Amino acid sequence: MQSATQDWPGTTRRALSGGVLLVAGLVMLMICWSYPVGNLTQMGPGYIPRVVGFLICALAVAIIAIDVATPEAAQAGRMHPRGLIFVSTAILLFAGLIDIAGLVPSMFLAVVVSMFADDEARPLPVLIYACLATLGGWLLFLVVLELPIPAFWR
Amino acid sequence: MIDQFLLGLSVVLQPEILMYAFIGVFIGQLIGVLPGIGAITAISLLLPVTFYLDATTSMIMLAGIYYGSQYGGSIASILLNLPGTPSSVVTCLEGYPLAQRGRAGLALFVAACSSFVGGIVGVAILVLAAIPMTIIALRFGAPEYAMLVILGLLAASLIGTGSQIRSFAMVLLGIALGLVGADATTGYYRFVAMPEMADGISLVSLAMGLFGVSEIIRNASRRSPPGPALSITMRDVFPTRAEARSLVLPIVRGSGIGSFFGALPGTGAAIASFMAYAMERRFSRTPEKFGKGHLPGLAAPESANNAAAQTGFIPTLTLGIPGDAVMALIIGALILNGIIPGPRLAVDQPELFWGVIASFFVGNIILLLINIPLIKLWVLLLRVPYQKLYPVIIVMICVGVYSHRTSITDVVLTLAFGVLGYLMKNYRFEPAPVMLGFVLGPLLEDNFRRTMLLYGGDFTIFLTRPISAMLVACSAVLIVLALWSGISAMRKPVHSTP
Amino acid sequence: MFKKLLAALPLTLALALPAAAQDTFPDHSLRIVHGFGAGGNADTVSRILAEEMSKGLGQPVVVESRPGAGGTVASGYVTKQDPDGYTMQLMVGGHAVAAALYNQLPYESVDGYTFISTLGQFPFFIAARSGEYESINALIEAAKAAPGTLKIGHSGVGSTQHLTGELLDLRTGAKFIHVPYKGGAAASTALMGGEVDVIIDTGTVIRGQAEAGVYDILAATSENRWPDSPDVPTVSETVSPGFDVVSWTAIGMPAGVPDDIAGRIRGEVHKALELPEVQEKIGDLGAKAGGSSGEELKALIEGQIAVWTDVIDSAGIDKR
Structure with a gap:
């Protein structure tokens, strides 16, 4: 797993974290673009989201620039696919079952499934x-x- | 005032009332340990009991649950990285690394002692300065809150172990998450994917996901658990003389910050503990130690949030105005007892008023006394292999989050934030600034827009109101300090790793 | 368990449930769902009622909080439950406001329900800092003299308090600035601190300050003087004849509950409402306890939906 990550082209890998943040900022801007903005004295509900969205994008670009420029700092941590899969499944099972099956079966299944993360x-x-x-x-x-x-x- | 305090003590020290005070703090402490089940759930469960008790006893018990749960919240944060409230997020920052280094006992002891000192300072302020504090609190209008939040955000961009630009990006991400839901000024729905999100993302989901679930994902498949085998003698629990000495000033500063912010309705403990932490870091001679289990970074916010938990009763008791949801519940219990809380409470019901205040004093002593022996027990919890512990924690998080609003959406969101927190950590983004942005963002937006509405868009209002102007000045000083230290760091040969 | 242990502590409080006659209904626990936070007024009223009803029905009555979007999440949930008589909803005045305020609701505000009974009604009060305005007439005159300067603090956009303020604008021709706060307590703090000039809120928020001489209560919003506060004039008798805003709490069930079961529940609700201690507790919360028939409740809700739709359209408030 780790070696696979290291085989990526260096620049792309280093730009990944900032890139994801940039995408998040852009998606946010896209959603809030239709919200009424108003003006500075009579702000509409869309004013602050736009400001925050732009700032996130700007910082994301800055982070990409820094990460690409300093190769030694941009080490991504190891992934834990097993924990990710089983813990997620356990919580989703709990959420899906609690209203239908009640607390006891949901708890039981959540414990069983999550234990297989080990x-x-x-x-x-x-x-x-x-x-x-x-x-x-x-x-x-x-x-x-x-x-x-x-x-x-x- | 001392006379009145003594009157209060004489009320509390009646055996029956003392028993209920004990029950309150004890239950509060236990419930505070459970992830996701906070003081609100506990108090609303016990509210029917108060139908049968008189007003003084009910209030003493319910208040005990409240500040008792603050103690309990630190325990889960230190041992398992599970912050139940925004203020215990800060406790995680230093407490959890200490526990991972095998010093959980010490962390719990320091947390209990600083909480105790903070609590007692808070009570002292409550006794001596409730009325002046009330007057100051009333002078905090929308412009002051807006500026206070800006100051808080500035101070806190110093939080986090990584680079400042990354932690600032995370503050913004938190603010963005705080925008979800109905806009407070117009009611307009923003980023609402389903009706359950109309009231915004639940704080419990976010905290449990970013901190708790992400940590479980990381550690579940790992054979050797993070908690090293440890011998628990009482010697490991007590700090060394030098360590103890290094904690005195942080605790004093933390108590002071906490006492002040607690008295402001609606902000309270969260801002207080973040500010106390940021301040310690700012003025520390060894800022690089923070984030890896540094005791002053644990002691200051702990004393701050408990001081704030006590002075948080100032607006409730002197004005009858609840500062937060928990206070509203406590006031509800008073109303059900036929007492209308308001400025006349101290005059009309001196035994209740001073009895409750004195119960805080007694309650804090009880908490300290039951906490220190329990430390050994809590540390034993870490002896349980992590493979046995984490499934139970997952279930507790799920049940806690679900029971909070009876919402499946909240449980799914908790998982989403868990995955987010996990990925963030892998890419060197810190979760704590997200929480800060999430808590403070809506406060800033509300108060800023309210200021514009109230004063017709006049920006000079921030400079013409004295308290607001003072806060602007503090922010300016912080910016200058940050720039200056940035410049001087650039002049030095760069070798210090973050 | 905590509850039982604690309630058992004082020996005088033996809480033996009377062994109720076992009919076929109910044969398991019932629940009261509401759309507000645990511990709020809606929650407290639910718990008071649940306790008495469980004695009469011989089955536990569980209170379930499903907060969100002004109570509409809970309404959407309840109206989708089986109409078997085991699921009740504690409804509040906001139900009628939501019907007028939201473009799309996941339920039918009137046809989605079997209406059981009202529980209590309460007016709002208009209050200012002590000594600032002699009467409601003086306030309205001042507001008319300087349009767009006096500020009313209210407990949130789309709350009944907010719409009551807008209705006051419409009916009297005054023009206030309506400033939203998060809840009545925050609005009250703002009034005390001088940030707004007036607030409109319930008796529980205002009365304590009024008794201490901090606030003057200028008027009540009900058409007739409220029995608890006979000295307080009404808006109707002073500045706007016919002005009548009264909020309420009530019990509803999903549409289609059989008549005999709805009748049984209605009977239990009315029985609980007649108990002096229940009346007293609801009174402490600022309301006047009183039951009704299902038809009366339906008519009340339909009437209020019409009024609020009108206010929202005229005041130009954005629908959601």
């Missing part, structure tokens, strides 16, 4: 641990704190 996870210990964690979560959130979330589907 590459040495084995199914049986994961299941046992997830049961325990779910039980703990049920006790904490529903019994002690009495959060108004149904335990199971209605």
Whole structure:
């Protein structure tokens, strides 16, 4: 993974972080372009977003310039694809299930899936641990704190 | 005033009331540790209980939850990088690196002690200077708030370990995120992709995502957890004599900053702790140590946010005006007890007024006493292998964020911010300035536009109002200082790494 | 659990739920959804009601906060739930304002509901710093003498407070500057600090200051004098005959709830509203407790939607 990143053409790689920021600034400007701007004394809702958008773009350009000029500083960190995938899936599962299936199944699945972010996870210990964690979560959130979330589907 | 304070103490020290004060701070502390479940959830859960208690007892208990949760919030921030409130974001900056270096016990001890001192200073200001502070607070109108925020943003562009231009870009990104939702001046919807976003992005989602989730993504697949094996003797918990000495001034400064900002309705603890941190960094002789676990950088904002938590009661008690959402809940409890909060509270209900103030004093002592023995217990938490800990943290974050507004959108956004925070860190962007921009951006826009509306677009208003003019002058000094140090740094041979 | 432990602490407070007769409805817990933050007035009223209703219904009544976009997120959610009688919504005056203010709502403001009953009504009060204006007449005259200089602070664009101010402009011909704040408390601070000249807000925001002599209450917005404050004149009797703004809280359910179940719930709501302690608590929150039939509630909401649509069009407020 790391070696792959290093094989990129140097300048493109170094300009990446500022480039993404520049894209974000441009998208922001695009969305807010239709908002009424007003004038300095009677500012409309679009005034400040435009100013902020322009400033973000300007700083992004400056960052690209600095990063390209100083090669030794622009080292991107290592990626963690496994953590990214499993943690994301776990949270999305929780979000998708909580209103339909209730708290207990959502917690259980979120724990099971997220535990596989660790590459040495084995199914049986994961299941046992997830049961325990779910039980703990049920006790904490529903019994002690009495959060108004149904335990199971209605 | 001392007499009245003694009257208050005599109220609090009644066994039953003392018990409720203890329950309040204890529950507050526990709930503050849980990520995403803050004082608001805790207080609104316990609000029905106050239907059965008298006004004084209810208020003492609810207030205890509030400042107790400030203590608890630091614990989650230091141990797990999970800031529940904007003010504990600053605690993460130095506290979490300390914990990763195996000095969690020390960090917790310093946090507890600085919180205690800050709290007590806040109470002292409350007792001695509530009325003058109220008068000053009332002189803060829209122009003053706008200038105060600008000063805060300037001061804070010094926050962050990376380059200043990068951290300023992140402040702007935070401001942009703060723009999401209905515009406060016209009601116009900006960047609203779905109706749940109409009230803006939830602060809890942003903080939990940028700090908590991103850290989990980074560490989940790593076999050797970041927390090194540690022996927990009490010696590791106490700072050395030299360390302790280096903390005195930061704590004093932090308490002062916190006491002042806390009394301004609507700004409070967040600005206070960011300002205290920025100030320590600015005036430190070793600014390069910040961001890697530097004790003064932990102590100053901790004392500031707890001082602010106490003086935050000044507008609530003297005017009946709640400074933030939590205060509004506490005032709601008073109203339900048939007491109309307002300027006459101190005269009509002296036992309530002074009882509550004295309870802060007692509550802070209780918090210190229960915190120090608990430190060993909290540090034990880090002995749990990270592979067992992080799934539970994910679930707690999810439930906390969801329960906050019963919103699935908020949970999905938390993940989005988690990924964003993860990528940012990989590309050397700091998350803390994003939080600052997010908190201060809307305040700046509201107050600036309100100033223009109120004074017909007259810019000189910022210079003709004395407090505002003073703030403009402070900002100017900061800019000059920054430019000057920039120039002198350029003259020196460049070798110091950021 | 905290709640139970704490409530059990004083021995006098044994809270045994009376064993209610078990009908087929309800056979599991009910909920009251509202669109505002936990701990706000809407939340508190919901909890007061939930507690009493759970005694009558023999099932827990859970309060659920789904805040967002002036309560419309909650309305969109509730109207999509099954009309089985287990989901209630605590509605507020803002419901009628939203119907007039938003171009597109994810629900039908009137036809989407089975209306149960009002819970309480409350007027707004107009207040100024003590001694600045002798009466509401003096204020309106001053405003007319110097159009576009006097400032009204209100608790947010599109709030009922804001629209009440605009209505005052329309009816009296005065021209105020309407300055938005985040909530009534911030507007009140601005009045105290001298940033605005007048505020329009509820009794809970204003009364404490008035009793301390900081504010003068110039007028109430209800058509007739409010029973709690018989000395305060109304806008209607002074500067604008027929001026009548009263806000309310009410209970609604998704459209299509069977009549017998709606009737059962309505009965429980009315029973709770008759309890002196409930009346007292709602009174403390600034409202006068009072139930109604479903038709009365529907008529109230339809009438207010018409008024606010008119105000928003005439004042040129941007729709969302």
